[in-house]
Amino acid sequence: MPHYGIAIDTTKCIGCHSCRVACQNQQGLEYDQSFNWIKEREQGRFPSFGKEFVPVQCNHCADAPCQRVCPTGAIYTSPEGIVLVHRERCVGCKYCIEACPYKVRVVNHHEGIVVKCWLCNDLVAKGGEPACVTTCPTQVRIFGDLDDPNSRISQFIAKHRAQPLRPDLDTRPRIFYKRS
Amino acid sequence: MPESAWGWLIISYLFLAGAGAGAFVSAVACDLLAPDWSKTLARAGSLAAGPLVAVGTVCLVLDLEAGLWQPWRQIYLVSNLSSMITWGVIILSLFIPVAFLYAAALNELTVVGRYARKYLRHLEVVGGFLAVATAGYTGVLIAVVNGVPFWNTPAMPVLFMASAMSTGLAVAMIGAAIIDISTIRTMSSFALGHVIFLSVEGLVLMLLIFLSLTRSVEAAASATMLISGALSPYFWALVVVVGIAVPYILSIVEYYEYGKMPKSLVVGADLCVLIGGMSLRALIVFSGVAPHIV
Numbered sequence: 435m436p437h438y439g440i441a442i443d444t445t446k447c448i449g450c451h452s453c454r455v456a457c458q459n460q461q462g463l464e465y466d467q468s469f470n471w472i473k474e475r476e477q478g479r480f481p482s483f484g485k486e487f488v489p490v491q492c493n494h495c496a497d498a499p500c501q502r503v504c505p506t507g508a509i510y511t512s513p514e515g516i517v518l519v520h521r522e523r524c525v526g527c528k529y530c531i532e533a534c535p536y537k538v539r540v541v542n543h544h545e546g547i548v549v550k551c552w553l554c555n556d557l558v559a560k561g562g563e564p565a566c567v568t569t570c571p572t573q574v575r576i577f578g579d580l581d582d583p584n585s586r587i588s589q590f591i592a593k594h595r596a597q598p599l600r601p602d603l604d605t606r607p608r609i610f611y612k613r614s
Numbered sequence: 615m616p617e618s619a620w621g622w623l624i625i626s627y628l629f630l631a632g633a634g635a636g637a638f639v640s641a642v643a644c645d646l647l648a649p650d651w652s653k654t655l656a657r658a659g660s661l662a663a664g665p666l667v668a669v670g671t672v673c674l675v676l677d678l679e680a681g682l683w684q685p686w687r688q689i690y691l692v693s694n695l696s697s698m699i700t701w702g703v704i705i706l707s708l709f710i711p712v713a714f715l716y717a718a719a720l721n722e723l724t725v726v727g728r729y730a731r732k733y734l735r736h737l738e739v740v741g742g743f744l745a746v747a748t749a750g751y752t753g754v755l756i757a758v759v760n761g762v763p764f765w766n767t768p769a770m771p772v773l774f775m776a777s778a779m780s781t782g783l784a785v786a787m788i789g790a791a792i793i794d795i796s797t798i799r800t801m802s803s804f805a806l807g808h809v810i811f812l813s814v815e816g817l818v819l820m821l822l823i824f825l826s827l828t829r830s831v832e833a834a835a836s837a838t839m840l841i842s843g844a845l846s847p848y849f850w851a852l853v854v855v856v857g858i859a860v861p862y863i864l865s866i867v868e869y870y871e872y873g874k875m876p877k878s879l880v881v882g883a884d885l886c887v888l889i890g891g892m893s894l895r896a897l898i899v900f901s902g903v904a905p906h907i908v
Contacts, residue, residue, distance in 0.1 A: 473908045488908040499760055505699035506690035523690050525681025528619035529699055533761045535905045541619065546679025599907045603760065 436579035437515040438553060439608035440564070441590045442489055446572045449474065449487035456569035457491075460554060467540055469551040470566055486613070489574060491566070492517060492538045492551035493598065493607030500530035500539065508547075515580075515608055516553045524548055535603050580608060618762075618902050623677040628752045628895045629781070630670030631706070632774060633888070635749040636782015637789075638663035638713055640807070642738045642745075644786070645720065654797040655804060658789025659782070660720045664713035666785065667748065671706055698755045705751055709744040716741050749778035762902035763829070764836030769822045773894075776818060780811035781891035784861075784884035791881050799873035801880060808865035808887065816858045819894075836901040849897055857890015 449472050457469050470491035478484055494517045501509040501517060508523035509530060524547035531539045531548060539550045554564035558577075562568075567575040578587035590596065591610050598607035641659030644652040681687045691703045716737045718727030730737065753774030756765040787804065790797050826837035840849040864883035868875045 475908050486908075490907065503697045503699070503758070505692075505694055505697040505703065506687070507693035508690070523687065523693075525687045525691065526679030527677070527681065527699060529697070529759075531619035531761075532756075532759045532902075535761045536907055537761065537904045541679065543679065546681075546683055600905055603905060 435513050435581075437581045437608070438558065438577065439494070439515070439580040439587060439610065440491075440553075440567065441576040441578075441587045441596050441610045441612065443574050443576075443590075443594075443612045444486055444488050445612065445614065447472070447487040447489060447574045448572055449485075450571065452569050452571060453489060453566035453575070456565040457551070460557075460565035467542070469538070469540070469549075471538075488599075488611070488613075489566075490536065490538060490599070491609065492553075493536055493605065493609045494551075494553060495605035495607050497604065497606045499533040499535065499605055503529045503533040505529065512555070514558075516555055516558075517550075518552055518555070519547065519549060521545065521547055535600065535605065536607075618899065620677070620899055622896075623673045625892070625896045625899050627670045627673040627677070628755075628774070628899075629892045630666045630673065631752050632749050632778030632895075633781040633785050633891065634663045634666030634668075634670060634713070635709070635745040636778040636780070637666060637785040638709075638716070638741055638745040638782070639749075639779060640783045640786040640804075641716070641720065642742045643807075644804075645734075646738065648803075651800050652804070654790040654794045655786050655801065657721055658793055659786030660713075660717040662785045662789050663745070663782075664710060664717055667706065667713060668710050671710065698751065698758055702751050702755060705744060705747045709741070709748050712737060712741045712744055746775075749775050749782075752778070756898070761904060762836075763832040763905060764826055764902055765898070767822065767825070767829070767833075769818055769825070770898075773815065773818045773822060776811050776815035777891050777894055780808055780815060780861075780887050783807045783811065784887035784891075787884045788881055788888075791877070795877060802868050802872045802875070805865040805868040805880075805883075808861060808883070809869065812858050812862045812865070812887070816862070819853075819858075832903045832905050835903045839901045839903070840897060845897055845901055848893060852893035853890055853897060856886050857893060861886040861890070 451472055454468050454470050470489060473488045473490050475486045494515060498517050506523045506525055508520045511517050526546045539548050542549045563577045567577040576587045576590050578585040580588060582588060594612040596610035596612045598610055637659040641656045644656035675682060692700050694700050715730050718724055719730035719734050719737055722728055722731055750771050753771030757770035760766050787801050790801060823837045823841060826833040839845050861883040864879055868880060
C-alpha cells in the first residue's frame with residue numbers, strides 16, 4: 435500500500451496562485467473558499483533580501499490533531515495515509531479547526547460541515563495526481579509514494595533533506611518542504 | 615487563512631456552563647455546611663444551576679451547522695473518547711437532569727421533587743462530582759487544543775475552575791437577593807468564598823500570562839495582545855479591575871462589615887464577578903494565536 439505525500443520546492447514558487455485556482459475548480463469551491471494558500475515571508479535586510487512564497491495545504495499528518503479531537507469520528511485516515519472527512523458524520527462543531535496547527539480547515543456553509551484538501555483522492559485513485567501538482571507552471575510540487583525509496587518524491591526529500599513545516603509540533607506531516 | 619472558528623456562542627457556553635456548575639457547587643456547599651441559615655442561597659443556587667447549563671448547551675448546539683440542521687447527526691457526538699467534546703456531551707447529559715432534579719428536591723417542587731427529597735444527599739454527591747467535571751471540562755476543552763499554543767497549558771482548566779466557582783457563587787448570591795432581600799446579611803459570610811476564588815483566579819491568571827510570555831512565540835503573542843496589545847483595554851478594565859479587583863475589595867469589606875454594607879454594593883460585587891467571568895472567556899478565546907508555520 436503506497437503512502438502518498440507531496441514535496442514542495444519553495445525556491446521555485448512564483449506566487450501565481452494557479453494551484454489555488456486549479457484546486458477551487460477541481461473541488462467546485464466558491465471564489466472565497468480554498469483548500470490551499472500561498473503564505474509569504476519576507477527575509478533578509480537591504481540590499482540582501484527576498485520574499486519567499488510558501489504554498490500551504492492540509493499536511494495529512496500521520497498523527498493528526500484534527501482526527502484526535504473530532505467528537506463524531508468524522509475524520510479518519512485512509513490506508514494511503516490521506517486524512518479524510520466523513521461528510522455524513524460531521525456536525526460542524528469546528529473543534530478540528532481550532533486543533534489544526536496549520537489552520538487549513540474551512541467551513542462549507544452550504545453543507546454545514548468542515549472540509550479541507552483531500553489530496554484529490556478521486557484523481558489519485560484513477561492513477562492521476564492532485565490538481566495543484568499538475569497545474570503548477572514551475573512544477574513546485576512533487577506527488578508520490580513516500581514509502582517507495584525509488585520514487586521521485588522520496589529521492590527529492592532525501593537529496594534536499596526536505597522537512598515538514600514545524601516538525602517540532604510532532605504531528606508527522608506528509609507534506610515536505612525544500613526551503614533554500 | 616481562517617484563524618479562529620469559535621465566537622460568542624461558544625464563549626457564552628463556556629461562561630454559562632461554568633456559572634451553572636459553580637452555582638450547583640455553591641448550593642451543595644450551603645446546604646451541607648450551613649443548612650440552617652443559608653437556605654435561601656442554597657435554593658437560589660440550585661434553581662439557577664440546571665437552567666444556566668441547559669441554556670449554555672443550547673448555545674453549543676446553535677453553534678453547530680450540519681448537526682443543527684440534521685439533529686440526528688448528534689448521535690455521533692459520543693463516538694470518539696479521545697475528544698473532549700465527546701466527554702463534554704456525556705458529562706452534560708448526566709449533569710443537566712441531575713441539576714434539575716436537585717433543584718426540585720431541595721425546593722420540594724412537584725411530586726418528583728418530594729420523592730427525590732429522600733435522596734437529597736445522593737444527588738448532592740453525584741451532582742457535585744458532575745458539576746466539578748462540567749466546570750473543569752470547559753477548561754480542558756480548550757487546554758488540549760495544540761492548534762492554539764496559548765490555550766495549551768494545564769493552567770487553563772484551573773483558571774476556568776476558579777472562575778466557574780466565583781461566577782457560580784455570584785449567581786447564587788444574586789438569586790438569593792432576588793428571592794429574599796433580607797438574607798443579604800447572612801450572605802456576608804459567603805463573601806469569603808469570593809475572596810478565596812478570586813485570589814486563586816487572579817493568581818492563576820498572573821501565572822498564565824507570565825509563563826505564556828516565555829513559553830513560545832505564539833503564546834507570548836497572545837499574552838502580549840492581552841496585557842499591552844489590541845485587547846488590553848478590555849483585559850485590564852473588564853477582567854482585572856471589574857472582574858477581580860473591585861469584587862475582591864468589596865467582598866473583603868463585606869465580610870468584615872458583616873451585614874452593614876449597602877445592598878446595592880453586595881449585589882454589585884456579584885454582577886462585577888459575572889462581567890469579569892464572561893470577559894475572561896471572551897478574551898481567552900479571541901486572543902488565541904495559531905502557530906507560526908512558515
